[in-house]
Amino acid sequence: xxxxxxxxxxxxxxxxxxxxxxxxxxxxxxxxxxxxxxxxxxxxxxxxxxxxxxxxxxxxxxxxxxxxxxxxxxxxxxxxxxxxxxxxxxxxxxxxxxxxxxxxxxxxxxxxxxxxxxxxxxxxxxxxxxxxxxxxxxxxxxxxxxxxxxxxxxxxxxxxxxxxxxxxxxxxxxxxxxxxxxxxxxxxxxxxxxxxxxxxxxxxxxxxxxxxxxxxxxxxxxxxxxxxxxxxxxxxxxxxxxxxxxxxxxxxxxxxxxxxxxxxxxxxxxxxxxxxxxxxxxxxxxxxxxxxxxxxxxxxxxxxxxxxxxxxxxxxxxxxxxxxxxxxxxxxxxxxxxxxxxxxxxxxxxxxxxxxxxxxxxxxxxxxxxxxxxxxxxxxxxxxxxxxxxxxxxxxxxxxxxxxxxxxxxxxxxxxxxxxxxxxxxxxxxxxxxxxxxxxxxxxxxxxxxxxxxxxxxxxxxxxxxxxxxxxxxxxxxxxxxxxxxxxxxxxxxxxxxxxxxxxxxxxxxxxxxxxxxxxxxxxxxxxxxxxxxxxxxxxxxxxxxxxxxxxxxxxxxxxxxxxxxxxxxxxxxxxxxxxxxxxxxxxxxxxxxxxxxxxxxxxxxxxxxxxxxxxxxxxxxxxxxxxxxxxxxxxxxxxxxxxxxxxxxxxxxxxxxxxxxxxxxxxxxxxxxxxxxxxxxxxxxxxxxxxxxxxxxxxxxxxxxxxxxxxxxxxxxxxxxxxxxxxxxxxxxxxxxxxxxxxxxxxxxxxxxxxxxxxxxxxxxxxxxxxxxxxxxxxxxxxxxxxxxxxxxxxxxxxxxxxxxxxxxxxxxxxxxxxxxxxxxxxxxxxxxxxxxxxxxxxxxxxxxxxxxxxxxxxxxxxxxxxxxxxxxxxxxxxxxxxxxxxxxxxxxxxxxxxxxxxx
Numbered sequence: 062x063x064x065x066x067x068x069x070x071x072x073x074x075x076x077x078x079x080x081x082x083x084x085x086x087x088x089x090x091x092x093x094x095x096x097x098x099x100x101x102x103x104x105x106x107x108x109x110x111x112x113x114x115x116x117x118x119x120x121x122x123x124x125x126x127x128x129x130x131x132x133x134x135x136x137x138x139x140x141x142x143x144x145x146x147x148x149x150x151x152x153x154x155x156x157x158x159x160x161x162x163x164x165x166x167x168x169x170x171x172x173x174x175x176x177x178x179x180x181x182x183x184x185x186x187x188x189x190x191x192x193x194x195x196x197x198x199x200x201x202x203x204x205x206x207x208x209x210x211x212x213x214x215x216x217x218x219x220x221x222x223x224x225x226x227x228x229x230x231x232x233x234x235x236x237x238x239x240x241x242x243x244x245x246x247x248x249x250x251x252x253x254x255x256x257x258x259x260x261x262x263x264x265x266x267x268x269x270x271x272x273x274x275x276x277x278x279x280x281x282x283x284x285x286x287x288x289x290x291x292x293x294x295x296x297x298x299x300x301x302x303x304x305x306x307x308x309x310x311x312x313x314x315x316x317x318x319x320x321x322x323x324x325x326x327x328x329x330x331x332x333x334x335x336x337x338x339x340x341x342x343x344x345x346x347x348x349x350x351x352x353x354x355x356x357x358x359x360x361x362x363x364x365x366x367x368x369x370x371x372x373x374x375x376x377x378x379x380x381x382x383x384x385x386x387x388x389x390x391x392x393x394x395x396x397x398x399x400x401x402x403x404x405x406x407x408x409x410x411x412x413x414x415x416x417x418x419x420x421x422x423x424x425x426x427x428x429x430x431x432x433x434x435x436x437x438x439x440x441x442x443x444x445x446x447x448x449x450x451x452x453x454x455x456x457x458x459x460x461x462x463x464x465x466x467x468x469x470x471x472x473x474x475x476x477x478x479x480x481x482x483x484x485x486x487x488x489x490x491x492x493x494x495x496x497x498x499x500x501x502x503x504x505x506x507x508x509x510x511x512x513x514x515x516x517x518x519x520x521x522x523x524x525x526x527x528x529x530x531x532x533x534x535x536x537x538x539x540x541x542x543x544x545x546x547x548x549x550x551x552x553x554x555x556x557x558x559x560x561x562x563x564x565x566x567x568x569x570x571x572x573x574x575x576x577x578x579x580x581x582x583x584x585x586x587x588x589x590x591x592x593x594x595x596x597x598x599x600x601x602x603x604x605x606x607x608x609x610x611x612x613x614x615x616x617x618x619x620x621x622x623x624x625x626x627x628x629x630x631x632x633x634x635x636x637x638x639x640x641x642x643x644x645x646x647x648x649x650x651x652x653x654x655x656x657x658x659x660x661x662x663x664x665x666x667x668x669x670x671x672x673x674x675x676x677x678x679x680x681x682x683x684x685x686x687x688x689x690x691x692x693x694x695x696x697x698x699x700x701x702x703x704x705x706x707x708x709x710x711x712x713x714x715x716x717x718x719x720x721x722x723x724x725x726x727x728x729x730x731x732x733x734x735x736x737x738x739x740x741x742x743x744x745x746x747x748x749x750x751x752x753x754x755x756x757x758x759x760x761x762x763x764x765x766x767x768x769x770x771x772x773x774x775x776x777x778x779x780x781x782x783x784x785x786x787x788x789x790x791x792x793x794x795x796x797x798x799x800x801x802x803x804x805x806x807x808x809x810x811x812x813x814x815x816x817x818x819x820x821x822x823x824x825x826x827x828x829x830x831x832x833x834x835x836x837x838x839x840x841x842x843x844x845x846x847x848x849x850x851x852x853x854x855x856x857x858x859x860x861x862x863x864x865x866x867x868x869x870x871x872x873x874x875x876x877x878x879x880x881x882x883x884x885x886x887x888x889x890x891x892x893x894x895x896x897x898x899x900x901x902x903x904x905x906x907x908x909x910x911x912x913x914x915x916x917x918x919x920x921x922x923x924x925x926x927x928x929x930x931x932x933x934x935x936x937x938x939x940x941x942x943x944x945x946x947x948x949x950x951x952x953x954x955x956x957x958x959x960x961x962x963x964x965x966x
Contacts, residue, residue: 064449065379068115068140069107071444073407074429075136075161076103077421078440079179083164084420096165099129101405101416102234105265105376106130109232109400110137112382115457120464121224123209125194125202125231127263128182129417132164135179138189139441141458144177145188149469151462152188154443160188161441185645191465192616195645200240201605201638203231207250207258207395208602208609211594212621214255215540215561215610219589221619222475224468228390231260236268238288242601242638249602250395251296254563258395259386262288264376265404266329271414274330283329285399298394300385302375303401311370316358323351336403336412341367376400475618479701482534489698490531491748492690497722500686505715505780506654508686510551512693513541513624517555521590535697538622540610542594544603550626550654552593561591600627604635604651608642611649611709620648620701629653629714630660630667643677643710648700650693654715656682657875657897658913659781664903670714670876672808679708679809682780683751685725688806689715691748708815716781718906724787725758728802733763751804753823754811758783759790759802770835770866770931772798774924777884779805779874781906782915786873789920800924803828805874805881812884821887832889834865834934865934869927871895873920891931893923 062070080098089096110130114137118124126134138144139161144152152160156176163178168186177188183196194202194209206229216223233243243260250258264285266273273284280287289299303325304312312321335344341364348355359367375381382400389396403412409425410416435442444450495511497503519529520536541555562585570576585595596603603625610623632639632653642649655663657670673680683689692713699705726743729735735743750756755777761767774793778786783804790800809815811824824830870892872881878896885892897913910916 064453065111065115068450068453069111069379070407070429071140071433071450072111072133072136073104073107074426074433074435075139075441076100076132077408077429078426079132079135079161079164081421081423081426082162082440083166097418098132098164098420099418100408100421101267101410101413101419102127102129102263103133103136104406104408104411105402105404106133106232106263107406108377108379108382109261109263109402110134112379112386113230114138114141115453116379116383117386118230118461119226119228120461120468121192121227123192123194123206123227123229125206126183126196127232127234127237128196128199129234130232130263131179131181131183131196134183134193135161135164135187135189140443140454141461142454143189143191143458143461143465145191145465146177149466158439158441158443195641197644198637198641199237200233200242201641203233203260204242204246204602204605204638205609205641206231207246207255208606209612209616210255210258211253211606212610212613213617214587216613216617216619216621218587219537221617222471223617223619224471227257229255229258231258233260233262234268235262235264235266235284235288236273238262242605244291245599245601246605247292247297248295249596249599252562255395256393257390259389259392259398260395261398261400263402264399265402266333267404267412267414267417269417272330272333277328282326285329285401288397288399292397296394298392298396299399300388300396301399301401302378302381302385303399304375305373305378305381307373308370311358314358316355319352320348320355320358323348323355327351333412333414335371337414339368339412341365341371344368344371372403374401374403376402377406472616472618479618479620483701486531486534489535489701490528490694492687492694493532494528495686495690497686501722502719503686503722504717504719505683505686505689506551506717507719508683508689509626509652509654509693509713509715510553512690513552513555517541517559517592520592521559534701535622538620539624540592540594540621541624541626542596542603542606543626544596544600544631545598546626546628550628550652552626555593559591559593560585560595561587561593562595563587600631600635601638603627604632604638604642607649607651608638608645608647611642611647612645614648614700615646622697622700623649624652625649626652626654628660628667629656630669632673632712633671639673639710640675643675646677646709648705648709650696650700650711650713652713652715655717656714657716657781658901658909658915659716659718659875659906661901661904661906661909665900668901669897670880672877672879673712674809674813675710676814677707678710678712679807679815680712680714681807682714683806684778684780684783684804685720686722687725687744688751688804689713691751692806695752707818708809714780718781720781720783724783728758728787732757732760734760750823750827751806753827754807754809754816755803755805755823755828757801757828758804759787759800761799761801764799766797767799768835769833769868772928773868774798774800774928775830775868775870776800776802776920776924777805777870777872777881778802779808779876779881782873782875782910785910785915785917785920788917789924792917792921793924798924798928800921803830808880812881812887824884825888830868830870830884830888832867834867834936836865865936866928866931867891867934869893869924869931871920871923871927873915875915891927893927895919895923 077100080100083098084096110133139157142151144157160177163176165181166178168178169175179187183193185195194205196202210229213223213227275284277283292299311317345359345367385398405411405416408421410419493512493515516536516539519532520539524530524533541552543550543552564586607623607625610621614620658668660668681692683692696711729743729747747756776786786802790802793800805811867890870885870890872884872894874880874896876897878894882894895915901909902912
């Protein structure tokens with residue numbers, strides 16, 4: 062057995078033992094869910110990962126690994142000493158051995174002294190997570206790795222200081238390779254010429270439920286043939302690692318090529334059955350049955366030798382894999398390696414159907430320990446000092462550790478340069494100062510286009526004004542992208558003559574003089590002036606791409622600023638990718654536009670807006686154009702100053718429905734609290750409130766006749782429905798009802814997870830939305846008698862009944878009710894939510910809003926209904942309590958005067 066073969070056995074033992082320990086803990090409680098694990102899935106990847114870790118990988122390379130193989134990666138990290146503390150200091154050997162017991166243990170974030178743990182699958186918290194992509198979402202990490210390769214190339218072409226020669230490796234299962242995200246990415250990776258991307262398929266013919274059986278007649282061969290044909294047709298270099306060295310030597314004998322043909326025509330299902338049977342004579346007879354001419358070739362082979370040939374698959378030949386990987390590094394195309402393997406290789410469950418989660422027995426693990434001479438008291442002992450294995454691992458590990466430490470230092474340097482640059486430039490502007498005077502009816506999507514155009518212009522031209530210079534840092538890091546909706550989402554200025562991509566064709570429009578200057582120039586070129594990535598209808602690809610570019614700030618210290626636009630409804634097509642971006646804290650800005658039923662001509666299929674409250678994300682929905690400016694300016698600032706913790710991913714929803722912009726200042730200036738402030742002061746206070754989640758557009762507090770508990774209702778409205786809320790408020794005012802209007806700019810900040818972090822302080826304290834009970838007239842008192850202008854309590858009555866009212870809430874949103882339906886429960890008042898509760902129709906906004914009961918009439922009716930319901934609240938109080946309060950008057954008296962209108966209880 063060679064040195065590398067012996068190291069494979071060490072890695073197989075470590076991964077199997079890790080899973081065994083996770084499933085046999087002394088602290089397990091009765092009724093706990095199973096821990097599980099995937100020894101067989103790890104085993105089939107033993108050589109695939111061994112060749113990478115022991116011989117091929119460079120410190121700057123990136124990896125995404127099929128989730129169930131993560132213990133195998135940890136095993137090689139243990140062998141090579143690649144566990145690190147968060148500050149980059151390597152573990153001691155003793156700590157490394159202890160941590161190997163901590164697979165799937167809980168790490169308390171409040172206890173920094175607790176030993177590190179390994180998550181179920183690769184995660185950023187693992188001690189060997191350097192340049193590993195989180196892998197819990199199958200089918201997504203390989204796509205992210207491809208777009209991370211594109212992000213690296215973009216950064217290099219735009220003059221940023223990042224390491225060169227980086228390769229991006231991904232290992233997937235053969236079942237995982239059926240994920241649509243991978244098929245969607247394959248043509249795009251080749252079209253963009255991502256030659257430093259390698260995907261490896263662990264082709265073991267089994268999935269979680271058992272052996273994969275496909276229609277090989279329909280595919281004209283095995284699934285590996287289908288995969289190869291698909292990848293080649295889409296521009297990939299494909300390498301089949303079918304046969305190991307023993308087979309290849311055997312093929313060179315007379316008649317050997319016929320044997321190769323038999324093996325390559327053998328169905329996956331039959332091969333799997335023969336591997337499971339493990340009977341050399343039966344296998345030999347089957348080969349002879351398929352081709353009697355093979356008899357001379359097999360005459361001198363015994364049963365064991367036949368089995369060795371059967372099991373000698375290319376995915377378990379480390380020398381072959383190393384040679385393949387070296388070729389991947391020099392390929393001019395992205396490469397797909399199909400590594401034929403045996404699920405459960407080297408374990409007793411080898412090739413057993415359904416062995417995906419089958420655990421090794423105590424006896425099997427003891428055999429593995431005995432083979433490697435590992436004592437029971439030191440289960441994760443490293444190879445003995447001065448042994449060939451130890452010397453190799455120490456040297457290889459030292460090379461990788463030094464490289465990793467150098468990369469960490471390089472990243473830190475880039476971050477320090479950024480921090481210094483931000484400090485020298487001073488504060489980011491609070492606004493882009495887009496002139497709205499010439500656009501009295503503007504929509505938020507138009508405003509987004511103006512902002513994107515300004516950033517693009519600053520990036521491509523030397524800024525001259527102080528305002529432009531203040532945005533230069535953001536502009537030079539800008540990249541935009543869209544899945545074939547760039548023009549319809551107002552990214553046209555970012556696209557025209559600025560498509561980033563490999564030059565692949567002559568400009569035939571110019572050659573034949575048919576260039577139309579009124580249309581966009583979409584010819585791709587990899588130039589520093591080019592900052593737009595064009596996608597086909599590939600929402601999943603674009604979402605993975607914006608996440609990959611957004612992670613460059615953490616991975617390289619270069620804060621690439623990625624913007625993506627997409628029709629808001631189609632975010633759902635990429636929701637898995639969106640969640641992945643937020644999970645690993647990518648910093649990006651996504652503009653979903655148009656959104657909701659406000660996209661009224663598009664009808665039902667483009668118009669459902671979901672509540673997306675996901676950790677590390679924040680959603681915004683501006684109403685007036687200036688809000689889009691405020692939100693985007695603040696989001697960009699936070700990206701560069703690292704003030705976006707727990708809100709790294711930004712989703713801004715916009716619409717194409719225009720609002721009369723003067724309404725904002727007109728309604729703000731009518732509020733009593735703004736009477737003595739200048740226009741600029743009013744806008745600044747509103748900006749501050751909007752960036753905390755919302756602001757009062759209409760607030761009648763202080764107005765004559767304003768009587769909370771009798772005639773006041775609070776309307777909370779989001780986005781495009783502001784005109785409907787204003788019209789309803791005006792209508793209600795004519796009927797003697799004061800309907801305040803709060804604009805919800807960010808439900809996450811105001812009433813969502815981010816709001817919960819501050820106990821909803823902006824809603825409760827700043828906006829002063831509360832659950833105060835108002836007792837406004839003598840009609841609220843039962844069982845009392847009147848003497849000398851005061852309400853006295855009959856001494857015979859056991860209880861006094863008081864009726865009071867709180868200020869009810871009506872929420873209005875163009876989307877599902879969950880966007881705004883919890884405001885009342887937070888503050889403790891009755892609430893009615895008007896929202897989209899059925900599939901939409903095509904039509905004018907006025908018709909569609911009425912269909913969904915979002916029109917002014919419906920808002921007014923809901924407000925009156927809620928006032929009537931709120932007025933029925935009854936409280937029973939012992940008379941003695943009120944008498945005691947009356948005897949002890951204070952600043953806020955509890956004596957009930959007959960003509961009191963706003964006394965609070």
